[in-house]
Amino acid sequence: MRFIRAILDSFVSENDSHSVAMKKAGLSLALFAFISVFFVAITDKLTANKIAENQKAMLLKALNEIIPQDSYDNDLLNNKIILKKADTGFINDTPVYLATQSNQPTTAIFEVTTNNGYSGAITLLVGVNATDNTITGVRVVKHKETPGLGDKMEIAKTPANKTPWVFDFNDKSLSNPKLERWLVKKDGGDFDQFTGATITPRAIVNAVKSTLLYAEENMDNLFSLEKLNASVISHQQENN
Template sequence: MNRTSSVIILLLLAVIGVGATYFVDYSSAPHIAAEQRLIDSRNLLDLLPRDSYDNDPLQQPLQLDNSALTHSTLLAGYLATKGGQPSAVLLQSETIGYAGAIVLMIAVDTHGKLLAVKTLSQSETQGLGAGIADWPNAWLQGFAGKSRNEPPDNAWALKRDQGQFDQIAGATITSRAVINAVHDALRYFDAHAQTLTRIRPNE
């Protein structure tokens, strides 16, 4: 076998190898993308009890009106349903903490009771406010069961501000920001509950 033949064979093998790699990547891409969507969905929705919905809430986005609230901004909303009936509303909220934006996912049941709060992103100080990102989070669990009027408006504050809530140790500004954002979300739900929980024909 001369040198030219050897080079041609090596080139053919390289082309075949590249083609096979491309085919494997191309054929597996949809599966990988689907798995990634599932992981992302679980990360966003694990604040809801799994048996509380049977749809994919992230595929049922809500139209939000007047999303710039008193202390926060609503970035998105989603509807969870079970058996064709609304079971919860998810409100994605952004507020400003000590070091920057804090993005929360806030789950509210159809009666306006807060189910859970989860931090999706934050840039707070490590060892202090950054603890808001822990999941599960004992401090955030303290909001479960609260609603628009339970406690009353003047109690939605830190105890040091004559309110009802403890703060995260060493993170007063972070704590205030989250309390205010959660209260904003509950007030928004109360004002728009009928629209937020309405089942649309194509759902």
């Protein structure tokens, strides 16, 4: 491209050809860096909204697997509070999505993280019914367990003729099974481990149990907190 050379030539003096060559090289690298960044920036600009939308849709889809869409009538994604880890005993700040119908609490969905898996953190969605503290559903949303062994807790990795392992949790509560039976079978409890992996199911059973324990104590508080929070958010929006 002649014009690029012409531009580059106009920047440098012709006296010292070695430094001319170096300057040309540096300038052309800067030029190509500028072009690359330009394209990356444009792509980012064009895709940012769509990506945010997709992520919201995916989260909503995951939440709707735990609570049926007709069992609530509020805007689930915006009715979210974050439990600070200092107040809860969970290892991370835990987001909770609160579903209500005609302003009556129906379900709280906890996004719980546990560090007791085989490798790295496991993030779960645990839905707890607000009236009787039974589990409406458990889904694993993020993990780094061994492919082919620990990842059997994913519904997508379950063979079509078998019931996904996480369905075992449906309708369970702290009295069904009894608190001391909230263990995998290997440890004398009621929950299956899967072939070749005990640590992963153990971590998940434990995380679900502590969620239930927390929910039983704090369920009423959560929904009153939510109202408080909602007013704070609307106040912020007014300010903006």
